[in-house]
Amino acid sequence: MPKVSIKGQQMPESPIRKLVPFSEAAKQRGLKVYHLNIGQPDIKTPEVALNAVKNNIPEILEYSHSAGFESYRKKLANYYQQHEIQVDKADIIITTGGSEALLFAMGSTMDAGDEIIIPEPFYANYNGFSVASGVNVVPVISTIENGFALPPIADFEKLITPKTKAILICNPGNPTGYLYTEEEMQQLAELVKKHDLFLIADEVYREFTYDGDRHYSVMNIPGIEEHAIMIDSVSKRYSMCGARIGCIVSKNKAVMSAAMKFAQARLSPPTLAQIASEAALDTPKEYFDEVIKEYKDRRDTLIKGLSEIEGVKVATPKGAFYCIAKLPVDDADKFAQWLLESFEFNGETVMVAPAAGFYSSPNVGTTEIRIAYVLKKEDLIQSIAILKEAIKQYNSK
Amino acid sequence: MPKVSIKGQQMPESPIRKLVPFSEAAKQRGLKVYHLNIGQPDIKTPEVALNAVKNNIPEILEYSHSAGFESYRKKLANYYQQHEIQVDKADIIITTGGSEALLFAMGSTMDAGDEIIIPEPFYANYNGFSVASGVNVVPVISTIENGFALPPIADFEKLITPKTKAILICNPGNPTGYLYTEEEMQQLAELVKKHDLFLIADEVYREFTYDGDRHYSVMNIPGIEEHAIMIDSVSKRYSMCGARIGCIVSKNKAVMSAAMKFAQARLSPPTLAQIASEAALDTPKEYFDEVIKEYKDRRDTLIKGLSEIEGVKVATPKGAFYCIAKLPVDDADKFAQWLLESFEFNGETVMVAPAAGFYSSPNVGTTEIRIAYVLKKEDLIQSIAILKEAIKQYNSK
Numbered sequence: 001m002p003k004v005s006i007k008g009q010q011m012p013e014s015p016i017r018k019l020v021p022f023s024e025a026a027k028q029r030g031l032k033v034y035h036l037n038i039g040q041p042d043i044k045t046p047e048v049a050l051n052a053v054k055n056n057i058p059e060i061l062e063y064s065h066s067a068g069f070e071s072y073r074k075k076l077a078n079y080y081q082q083h084e085i086q087v088d089k090a091d092i093i094i095t096t097g098g099s100e101a102l103l104f105a106m107g108s109t110m111d112a113g114d115e116i117i118i119p120e121p122f123y124a125n126y127n128g129f130s131v132a133s134g135v136n137v138v139p140v141i142s143t144i145e146n147g148f149a150l151p152p153i154a155d156f157e158k159l160i161t162p163k164t165k166a167i168l169i170c171n172p173g174n175p176t177g178y179l180y181t182e183e184e185m186q187q188l189a190e191l192v193k194k195h196d197l198f199l200i201a202d203e204v205y206r207e208f209t210y211d212g213d214r215h216y217s218v219m220n221i222p223g224i225e226e227h228a229i230m231i232d233s234v235s236k237r238y239s240m241c242g243a244r245i246g247c248i249v250s251k252n253k254a255v256m257s258a259a260m261k262f263a264q265a266r267l268s269p270p271t272l273a274q275i276a277s278e279a280a281l282d283t284p285k286e287y288f289d290e291v292i293k294e295y296k297d298r299r300d301t302l303i304k305g306l307s308e309i310e311g312v313k314v315a316t317p318k319g320a321f322y323c324i325a326k327l328p329v330d331d332a333d334k335f336a337q338w339l340l341e342s343f344e345f346n347g348e349t350v351m352v353a354p355a356a357g358f359y360s361s362p363n364v365g366t367t368e369i370r371i372a373y374v375l376k377k378e379d380l381i382q383s384i385a386i387l388k389e390a391i392k393q394y395n396s397k
Numbered sequence: 398m399p400k401v402s403i404k405g406q407q408m409p410e411s412p413i414r415k416l417v418p419f420s421e422a423a424k425q426r427g428l429k430v431y432h433l434n435i436g437q438p439d440i441k442t443p444e445v446a447l448n449a450v451k452n453n454i455p456e457i458l459e460y461s462h463s464a465g466f467e468s469y470r471k472k473l474a475n476y477y478q479q480h481e482i483q484v485d486k487a488d489i490i491i492t493t494g495g496s497e498a499l500l501f502a503m504g505s506t507m508d509a510g511d512e513i514i515i516p517e518p519f520y521a522n523y524n525g526f527s528v529a530s531g532v533n534v535v536p537v538i539s540t541i542e543n544g545f546a547l548p549p550i551a552d553f554e555k556l557i558t559p560k561t562k563a564i565l566i567c568n569p570g571n572p573t574g575y576l577y578t579e580e581e582m583q584q585l586a587e588l589v590k591k592h593d594l595f596l597i598a599d600e601v602y603r604e605f606t607y608d609g610d611r612h613y614s615v616m617n618i619p620g621i622e623e624h625a626i627m628i629d630s631v632s633k634r635y636s637m638c639g640a641r642i643g644c645i646v647s648k649n650k651a652v653m654s655a656a657m658k659f660a661q662a663r664l665s666p667p668t669l670a671q672i673a674s675e676a677a678l679d680t681p682k683e684y685f686d687e688v689i690k691e692y693k694d695r696r697d698t699l700i701k702g703l704s705e706i707e708g709v710k711v712a713t714p715k716g717a718f719y720c721i722a723k724l725p726v727d728d729a730d731k732f733a734q735w736l737l738e739s740f741e742f743n744g745e746t747v748m749v750a751p752a753a754g755f756y757s758s759p760n761v762g763t764t765e766i767r768i769a770y771v772l773k774k775e776d777l778i779q780s781i782a783i784l785k786e787a788i789k790q791y792n793s794k
Binding site: 114165 | 398404405409410414437442447454458461493496497504505507508509511529562563589593594638640641652658661663667668670
């Protein structure tokens with residue numbers, strides 16, 4: 001029997017999804033399960049986006065340009081300019097989700113055996129894309145004690161080798177909710193200039209900041225135009241995760257030319273979802289005001305509730321809609337499974353993502369979980385009550 | 398300035414798209430251009446598919462299961478069973494086009510430096526997916542003289558090394574239109590069993606056969622269940638190229654488990670397009686009868702017309718909607734560019750795909766072109782007249 005590839009064996013299982021069989025079992029036990037494990041918002045998609053699809057279905061569902069609709073790229077460039085990100089439509093290739101943008105970025109900048117430095121904990125699928133691209137992830141640890149701020153630049157420098165090609169950040173961060181300051185972005189800029197590296201910034205949560213803090217885009221740091229690659233997506237901004245539309249943005253012509261060849265090989269991004277995404281750019285400002293207000297409320301509710309559970313440590317997220325919480329348990333993996341397999345509180349339980357899967361270093365984050373605050377306030381309050389009771393029962397087993 | 402990857406430099410430019418700037422120029426000269434270069438059918442998408450989207454737009458455009466809607470996989474398995482392909486929904490992962498299915502197949506079965514044998518000429522993007530996957534393409538030549546039949550098995554055996562992991566075929570073939578016989582499929586089956594290889598069959602043109610010949614799916618050959626991987630797509634079957642929905646199908650559990658990890662990393666295939674694709678399975682049989690009749694007519698028109706041009710050699714395609722024609726010109730690349738840059742016939746010209754890009758071997762197929770017969774009969778007749786005149790003028794320059 002022919003064997004699967006080493007790569008296929010090494011591909012990590014998603015830490016978000018590996019508990020799914022246990023949640024199915026919990027549902028079969030008749031339990032209501034609160035899903036804090038996955039970043040699927042419950043926010044409605046803007047009507048303007050959905051109506052555009054309904055009213056503009058073509059007679060022939062054709063390929064689009066490999067870089068995406070020209071009209072969409074143009075309008076998207078305008079959108080960025082309004083958000084003080086100075087890019088032109090020629091700097092943009094529309095991709096099938098932020099996922100494909102990351103694959104194109106890695107493929108265009110790194111070969112098998114090259115290294116990418118990523119502050120951890122990080123979005124778990126960065127591991128998958130790295131394995132798929134034959135690239136080695138070199139983690140640099142950020143800690144809950146520092147609120148997951150940028151690790152000292154000296155820590156990065158220690159890890160740089162001739163194989164290092166890029167630094168990848170997620171800003172604001174999934175799973176940490178951390179928002180890099182202007183000073184931190186400047187430090188990274190100096191670093192990539194000094195060592196001639198790419199700085200890839202996953203900015204899919206750009207719009208989600210809560211305390212009046214400004215988001216500093218990688219595209220807005222003077223002097224690193226040739227180093228900067230921005231990853232973006234409509235998934236979270238418009239609650240359109242299922243559209244699978246994102247983009248890769250860079251002013252480095254060689255990178256964009258390479259990315260374009262990857263884009264041509266797969267022909268085009270999905271047409272119907274591009275119609276929705278282009279129309280979504282007309283979403284009224286009020287939609288975002290409401291959404292941000294809602295998430296801020298949820299964040300405040302969650303952080304307050306978690307902080308009040310004895311032994312739980314949490315860093316207040318400044319953006320995105322995740323937080324990492326350190327629990328007073330022996331092992332968050334076991335605890336998360338136990339929540340679904342053996343626990344219930346008035347016919348309910350919660351599903352969380354064990355945080356170890358968001359670290360690349362072994363045996364780090366083993367008592368941490370990631371919580372996505374994508375449920376409404378009442379459900380979050382209920383989830384916190386369940387978690388509190390669960391920790392008590394788990395530790396008195 | 399940081400450099401793009403070697404991979405990024407090696408990614409081939411699409412032979413279908415590299416002439417696009419010249420066709421733009423032709424249009425600026427005021428010419429009407431007949432597009433014989435790209436497999437974008439002019440056939441209408443079934444209404445049942447488009448209406449399903451229109452009537453079932455969800456309030457939140459959510460991620461789907463990473464393997465695609467369960468309901469779609471179930472219905473798709475039924476569809477295959479009706480076409481005498483015995484697969485179950487567990488053997489199917491829905492992908493973002495046949496393109497992603499090929500990437501998953503390569504990623505799950507091959508590592509950097511491994512080799513895949515492909516009869517050439519072959520679908521040009523196999524080169525791109527191979528470079529992206531770090532895999533080396535080893536071509537085995539099929540010839541126009543033999544109508545692009547399967548090369549002798551001895552030719553394959555000469556090329557097999559310890560690095561060889563798979564054989565990839567396209568059946569019916571793009572760009573050749575060749576349909577492998579049962580005997581040829583059996584020969585391939587014996588070969589992959591003997592050398593413990595995977596047999597990956599791209600069957601996206603399965604429904605397009607014209608002379609009552611039967612299509613033999615790789616999934617229907619007894620004894621190679623663990624070797625067989627089928628690639629499929631809705632793009633051509635339902636004229637839904639822009640949907641970007643395909644699938645990877647295999648009974649090899651280890652392959653499907655690896656492919657599932659690639660699928661999880663990119664979260665899910667596009668939701669709206671899955672709604673369309675699931676509904677497309679209810680397309681009435683009459684739709685296909687008409688479509689096949691239309692393509693058969695076009696094929697007959699094209700082949701007859703081309704055969705009547707002095708010096709042109711063409712193999713009659715048995716399936717798909719492409720043919721390779723050998724022209725009496727010095728260089729098909731130059732000729733194709735000249736057609737757009739310098740030629741016109743009553744204000745019109747044609748755009749064709751030079752076939753060299755469909756060969757991996759250097760300096761092969763340099764006087765051949767690929768023609769996609771995706772235009773209506775009158776346009777094909779006109780295109781043939783233009784080609785005839787063009788060849789005459791080109792050779793008397």
